[in-house]
Amino acid sequence: MALPERVQSIYQDVIKRNPGEAEFHQAVKEVLECLGPVLVKYPEFAEAKVIERICEPERQTIFRVPWQDDRGQVQINRGFRVQFNSALGPYKGGLRFHPSVYLGIIKFLGFEQIFKNSLTGLPIGGAKGGSDFDPKGKSDNEVMRFCQSFMIELWRIIGEHTDVPAGDIGVGAREIGFLFGQYKRLTSKFEAGVLTGKGLVYGGSQVRTEATGYGCTYFVEEMLKAKGNGFMGKKAVVSGSGNVAIYTLEKIHQLGGKVVAMSDSHGVVVDEDGFNLETVKQLKEVDRRRIKDYCDIHKQAKYIDGGNIWDVPCDVAMPSATQNEISGNDARTLVKNGCIAVGEGANMPTTPDGVQVFLAAGVLFGPGKAANAGGVATSALEMQQNAGRDAWGFEETDAKLHQIMKNVYQHCSDAAEEFGSPGNLVVGANIGGFIKVARAMIAHGLV
Numbered sequence: 442m443a444l445p446e447r448v449q450s451i452y453q454d455v456i457k458r459n460p461g462e463a464e465f466h467q468a469v470k471e472v473l474e475c476l477g478p479v480l481v482k483y484p485e486f487a488e489a490k491v492i493e494r495i496c497e498p499e500r501q502t503i504f505r506v507p508w509q510d511d512r513g514q515v516q517i518n519r520g521f522r523v524q525f526n527s528a529l530g531p532y533k534g535g536l537r538f539h540p541s542v543y544l545g546i547i548k549f550l551g552f553e554q555i556f557k558n559s560l561t562g563l564p565i566g567g568a569k570g571g572s573d574f575d576p577k578g579k580s581d582n583e584v585m586r587f588c589q590s591f592m593i594e595l596w597r598i599i600g601e602h603t604d605v606p607a608g609d610i611g612v613g614a615r616e617i618g619f620l621f622g623q624y625k626r627l628t629s630k631f632e633a634g635v636l637t638g639k640g641l642v643y644g645g646s647q648v649r650t651e652a653t654g655y656g657c658t659y660f661v662e663e664m665l666k667a668k669g670n671g672f673m674g675k676k677a678v679v680s681g682s683g684n685v686a687i688y689t690l691e692k693i694h695q696l697g698g699k700v701v702a703m704s705d706s707h708g709v710v711v712d713e714d715g716f717n718l719e720t721v722k723q724l725k726e727v728d729r730r731r732i733k734d735y736c737d738i739h740k741q742a743k744y745i746d747g748g749n750i751w752d753v754p755c756d757v758a759m760p761s762a763t764q765n766e767i768s769g770n771d772a773r774t775l776v777k778n779g780c781i782a783v784g785e786g787a788n789m790p791t792t793p794d795g796v797q798v799f800l801a802a803g804v805l806f807g808p809g810k811a812a813n814a815g816g817v818a819t820s821a822l823e824m825q826q827n828a829g830r831d832a833w834g835f836e837e838t839d840a841k842l843h844q845i846m847k848n849v850y851q852h853c854s855d856a857a858e859e860f861g862s863p864g865n866l867v868v869g870a871n872i873g874g875f876i877k878v879a880r881a882m883i884a885h886g887l888v
């Protein structure tokens with residue numbers, strides 16, 4: 442898609458001011474491509490330079506994280522928190538621990554988070570953080586020492602009314618626990634709402650663990666339903682085998698579909714019988730092993746070392762690992778093999794080429810900032826419960842998540858229609874997320 446003329450210079454400026462941050466440029470471009478008709482309808486947004494302001498993070502913090510490994514060796518990592526936009530509420534967004542993390546990744550994720558959080562309809566601003574720390578192969582004690590050192594810097598800039606981090610790649614319940622413990626110790630406060638994704642015994646919310654995968658599946662169910670279709674009898678492929686992938690698997694099976702392939706960064710497992718949920722949970726959540734080990738337990742499953750999961754034929758594709766994991770060629774393969782719907786559980790997993798292939802082929806396409814919004818939405822529900830010193834039950838929380846995902850779908854669908862691209866949920870999500878933030882920014886004056 443070409444950039445509308447009036448946003449071209451904004452994009453050029455973003456490239457110039459943020460050199461070498463390819464993922465951030467990509468995320469900005471995708472949003473700007475959709476905003477032409479919005480500026481026509483709301484010239485006041487252009488006058489107040491809302492887009493220029495939205496592309497500039499409100500605050501960026503980068504810090505040293507020194508820690509000692511189990512051999513007593515000193516290790517140094519880099520920590521990040523980009524507080525992107527607080528027009529709608531306290532900064533909110535996850536922390537990613539992965540060796541590929543650098544400022545450009547955190548900024549792309551923080552930028553996406555602004556619009557995603559807006560789409561949830563809940564009062565949360567956008568942020569992201571993390572580190573180039575690699576949790577793989579580290580002992581629990583090493584992870585704890587790292588998290589404690591990370592929090593010694595982070596605690597100054599977060600708080601239940603300021604900025605509320607959560608998990609993302611490499612950050613799950615274990616890491617949030619260590620981070621929370623250190624925050625509590627540094628501040629002498631039990632401030633439950635400062636982090637989400639907490640354990641159920643100390644202020645966590647039911648369904649937060651399941652929320653992103655469940656939510657993404659609910660979103661795809663809405664897309665299918667609008668075409669008189671559903672998950673029943675559908676073959677799905679879910680990339681990754683982490684938090685999002687596992688609960689996508691669980692919900693697809695509950696809705697009568699069958700997940701036939703999962704993966705990790707080393708390879709792909711195909712199980713034409715449909716993955717066994719308990720085995721995957723035990724391997725990944727408890728034993729912290731590789732997905733390949735699934736084949737030792739389920740002999741009918743096949744492991745393809747270094748394989749490409751998008752070569753496995755499916756009706757529904759749920760990319761749930763990482764950014765840019767579906768190329769244009771992968772998208773063509775999926776279309777050729779009969780794929781009818783894609784739900785992005787991961788953030789920006791489809792390349793711009795890939796998105797165009799899906800849209801041109803009429804594949805139902807749920808972009809990440811809408812389809813995976815269930816995770817952060819349930820984080821906001823966790824904040825609500827913490828603020829009210831309350832804890833809701835599983836069914837009640839799941840029903841709220843389900844309704845939120847239906848609303849997100851409807852909101853995207855309506856915005857796409859209103860701005861001249863019916864059925865295009867990429868346009869719908871970007872415009873739908875943007876307008877509310879823009880209105881709040883205008884109301885706040887030039888800040």
Ligand code: NDP
Binds near residue numbers: 684761817
């Ligand atoms: P996890 O760390 O639990 O799992 C990540 C999975 O993706 C692992 O199987 C991992 O394989 C694979 N993966 C990660 N990086 C790469 C890579 N560079 N190449 C190939 N495979 C990779 O993370 P989550 O499940 O939490 O996150 C997955 C995606 O969902 C991310 O894009 C995240 O931003 C997004 N997301 C997460 C939310 C949440 O609530 N957790 C909410 C919304 C979006 P390996 O173990 O081999 O690295």
Ligand code: 2IT
Binds near residue numbers: 554606788
């Ligand atoms: O990308 C995301 O939305 C997340 N990793 C979840 C963020 C959150 O604050 O729950």
